[in-house]
Amino acid sequence: MTQGGSTVADPGPTLARERNRRGEGGKLAADILAGATELLEQTGSEESVTLRAVARKVGISAPSIYAHFPDRAAIVEAIVDSAFRDFNDAIATAIAGAGGPLGRLRAGCAAYLRFAADRPNRYQLLFERRDLVGEPGEASYAIRIESFNALVESLQECVDAGISGSDDPVRDATAIWAALHGYATLQLMLPDFSWPNAEAMLDRIVNGLGWIDHGADA
Amino acid sequence: MTQGGSTVADPGPTLARERNRRGEGGKLAADILAGATELLEQTGSEESVTLRAVARKVGISAPSIYAHFPDRAAIVEAIVDSAFRDFNDAIATAIAGAGGPLGRLRAGCAAYLRFAADRPNRYQLLFERRDLVGEPGEASYAIRIESFNALVESLQECVDAGISGSDDPVRDATAIWAALHGYATLQLMLPDFSWPNAEAMLDRIVNGLGWIDHGADA
């Protein structure tokens, strides 16, 4: 595990970095977070985000990290938090930029899949670490369902506009979420499978799952 | 990572185990695999399956493992393989035991969700290690889409019987798979979320995704 066949490409040490001026020591915190995120994005495994690897990447010594993060766990938590903020922002922006209830719902779902496709390793991390999730009401829980809530809202809008016949938008938004998440993560696992493209999948998911009116249920 | 806040419950050393008789040394291989699987199921993390931990669990010394597995990676691969066999068997059995095309499709999907709910950590492992997947045609690839193929077959049966109006069973089976996988894994991540129960979700997924005829597509 620490030794042996671990053949992760060594990104090599990033060379000399200028020491921050006085009062600007805080900048290093941002550099550490950025370096750690980049490391994760490259290797695809959270375990490879070690204090020493991060330090090499940023161009500092490992103990310097302790001035900015209490321990390794805090760095990982910070990466995940920042990834969730990026993720939620991307989806909120897409929704805000689209027209009409249906357009907004679809734009949100499309942005979801785009984030996962563009930053696969960061997406994977979002829903990987169960131990970082707090109880409902805590911030660490809220940040994880923020985009889901936006999805529910969009679907509700559609119902209100008479476009969707969903009798339970929360349940149906959950089903849509599940399909989006499954599609995104299975693709990472089996890249050689002949996946339908995102467009086709969105048609199925958005139209099929409690979306268009389609008569009886069972 | 090796030290620090790792607070995984120590299952404690399993005590003295009888040495196998001559010619029965092979039995240990099965014990090792079982111990490793149990360890994984308990801790939920593949990293905790170390040679030493497995040895403690089984009640042998760590080097004894080398008589049966060439290295640690081989153990993990064996766990995953055996988990996939269990998984595929569970689904195949459920399908075989159900009546009618629709009954078989639904039984397969229900068995999928049941496996994930009953053995969450083992299910998670199935679609976690990307590096173990070979190219299409290889056994390590085939075992990963075996149940998907059964799903396509069931859906095709439904089309043939005039029950489903799907114009592309492979694509629609993919969407169903994605929804099942997403539902299963998101539940592990956010156990406190108010998930619709499996029954309700199956209705949505099986009926909604390219299942029941529902007019235009876009």
Added chain:
DNA sequence: TGTACATCAGTGAACGCGCGTTCACTGATGTAC
């Protein structure tokens, strides 16, 4: 303008840890005669 000094940003060496793996071995079990 010059200088003593406090502070800040960061370093280098060292620690103990669990790990995968190697190696020389031990002692019970079965077999040949």
Added chain:
DNA sequence: TGTACATCAGTGAACGCGCGTTCACTGATGTAC
């Protein structure tokens, strides 16, 4: 039935590794006077 011996199933000690973390430090930067 007895005994020498090969074989088999496993052991215990040791290795070098990268890790998280601690600790005493250094030297550049800014400030008080």
